[in-house]
Amino acid sequence: MNPPTIKDVAKAADVSVATVSRVLHNLAGYSDKTRQKVMQAVEELGYQPNAIARGLVNKRTQTIGVLFPDVSSSFSSDILRGIEEIAQEKGFSVIVCNTAEEGKRTMKYLQVLREKQVDGIVFTSEVLKDEYFQVIKEMRVPVILVNTMSQKYTIPYVKVDDRQAAYHATDYLIQKGHREIAMLSGSLKDQIAGYPRFEGYRQALADNGIEYDESLVAIGEFELEASRLAMRRLLAEAPSFTALFAASDEMAIGAMRAAFEQGLRIPDDLSIIGYDDLKFARMVYPPLTTIHQPLTMMGRMASEKLIALIEEGSTQVASSIVSHHLVERQTVKSKP
Amino acid sequence: MNPPTIKDVAKAADVSVATVSRVLHNLAGYSDKTRQKVMQAVEELGYQPNAIARGLVNKRTQTIGVLFPDVSSSFSSDILRGIEEIAQEKGFSVIVCNTAEEGKRTMKYLQVLREKQVDGIVFTSEVLKDEYFQVIKEMRVPVILVNTMSQKYTIPYVKVDDRQAAYHATDYLIQKGHREIAMLSGSLKDQIAGYPRFEGYRQALADNGIEYDESLVAIGEFELEASRLAMRRLLAEAPSFTALFAASDEMAIGAMRAAFEQGLRIPDDLSIIGYDDLKFARMVYPPLTTIHQPLTMMGRMASEKLIALIEEGSTQVASSIVSHHLVERQTVKSKP
DNA sequence: TTCAGTTGCGTAAACGTTTAAGTAATCTTA
DNA sequence: TAAGATTACTTAAACGTTTACGCAACTGAA
DSSP: OOOOOOHHHHHHHHHHHHHHHHHTTTTSOOOOHHHHHHHHHHHHHTTOOOOHHHHHHOOOSEEEEEESSOOHHHHHHHHHHHHHHHHHTOOOOOEEEETTTHHHHHHHHHHHHHTTTTTTTEEEOOOOOHHHHHHHHHTTOOOOESHHHHHHOOOEEEEHHHHHHHHHHHHHHHHTTTTOOOEEOOOOTTTTTTTTHHHHHHHHHHTTTTTOGGEEEOOOOHHHHHHHHHHHHHHHSSSSOOOEEEESSHOOOOOHHHHHHHHOOOTOEEEEEEEEGGGGGSSSSSSSSEEOOHHHHHHHHHHHHHHHHHHHHHSSOOEEEEEOOOEEOOOOOOOO | OOOHHHHHHHHHHHHHHHHHHHHTTTOOOOOHHHHHHHHHHHHHOOOOOOOOHHHHHHTSEEEEEESOTTTTTTHEEEEHHHHHHHHHHHOOOOEEETTOOOHHHHHHHHHHHTTTOOOOEEEEEOOOOHHHHHHHHHHTOOOESSSSOOSSSOOOOOEEHHHHHHHHHHHHHHHOOOOOOOEEOOOOOOHHHTHHHHHHHHHHHHHHOOOOOOEEEEEESSHHHHHHHHHHHHHSSOOOOOOEEEEEHHHHHHHHHHHHHTOOTTTOOOOOEEEOOOGGGGGGSSOOOEEEOOOHHHHHHHHHHHHHHHHHSSSOOOOOOOOOOOEEOSSSSOOO
């Protein structure tokens, strides 16, 4: 009645469990005849190994845990896809964890991952707090950071150089002839997607001899509606500008919305460049010119690194700064 | 050096492992004094139970597996979020599986889920092939279908009534005064998102005394670019129409794109209604009027049902037809 | 013929839990 | 005060694997 175990197979094939185990793993130590017998018994009983029992003795579960601030965001799910792809290819399963950006939930999840004896963890898009690091350290499993990093601990990460990418975006607008360039930025307290992008923007201006004008930048949230309002304010109160760098695609789209509402045409009256290249960037009209982050590939890389660390117990693996690229669609136009 | 086990705790507290286990589960059978001793030992050693060992004896892993055709789609990730939310609340972990719509991968994953001894499975957005059902049956774990169903096997599902929702969308256009209504449909072979939506469209026309005109419907893929082309052809070749029902948001957006390219204004020259209400439906301009599927809630419901089946070993749980609703944004206008 | 080496297995411990069954001491109750 | 009940434990088996070790039978060389 119960699913057949290795013992049942052994009995049916009239050998010991050790022998069954050996043929199943094709190690040496049995004749061809016993091999046949075992295989037949396996077949007839429909035997499937029990990974839990195996995990108990091997101290390996072939499972990794992945933490996201929001699994359902386009951003997270692209990364997840990459992680899953490689994991499955290498024989690992992935447990997804939605932290909802809450420390308590995150801690609880780390607890669960520890109890479930995952072989490794990938931690994405959030700052790695000390308390998180402590439990991970106690777990003695490898971690990889994606789209985030830690300056306090040396943990391998994979991310793009936000500062450089933002520089690229801004510089691109400048090369297109724009000089009055506004920016929609995330909070400068945000060490990942906030401050570095702002810094890239400012540096690009400086390097091109354009004076930084504080009143051209709106600092707020990454969310669409907030950005729409911020853009509306910018349009009303700021000195005039011909181009905008938005620190995320969602911001860019909020800005486009505000621009439309003021009767501005994009890109004719205003050029806009975004950041991320999420799936909807090509869905809006006009399709958004933006900085592409290769999220799925980043997921793949993280997965590969993590599994390398797990399998080889290899010493520290290197971090990767993956290169962004700028995808030209239809929201930026040269200034005549 | 190795993580402390229950034996270490027992030794430290100078009791047997059975006692430790009992206080940890707070069952009866020990004095307050031993309780203290045990707790203190747990504390000092930083003991964490090993869920793998626990799973082996309990034959319960507190883990469910979820299969998606494409984890990274907005559609899937919304469902995933709901599933994860309830699962985590009830003490279950979720393993995500990306089938890539391939039978082989799906089978391989089912195998893995079986070996990993998951307690239940949720299967989403694909038809449940016989071979899938067979292995799930052998696994003897509950399954829930989301956004799909099986007429062959009676498996609980949660989905919206596609036919009715499509009827609703079409009828809405009719109530707005439109009579020449085109449709962008998925393949009629598609028993979930194809045929039923087409049928709903046709029925709504019929019930309102509008003759069905084959040349007004384009049957193709759900993908944006294909839809854009299909719409372009419709615009060029079909009799004129004032409204369009697209069988998905992505199709609707492809159609909008084609319309823009022909210089049509939406909704002034052409009304469009979509289906799904994915996140980007509100991001496009003008924001898309569409049929809302409560995906996250559907995920929650599926998770709840599944866990009920697992915990109570309860007899067949009922399926749920969840109600869609129509969200009015800015792509549909009354015909004067 | 003998001895070392090889082949083909089986035995049993171990992994970290849970839990049924057993036991000794204490407490009731008549 | 003795029998039964209760309390506070311990012992040990079980869950389904993997794997170190042991051992008998056979092989080949000297």
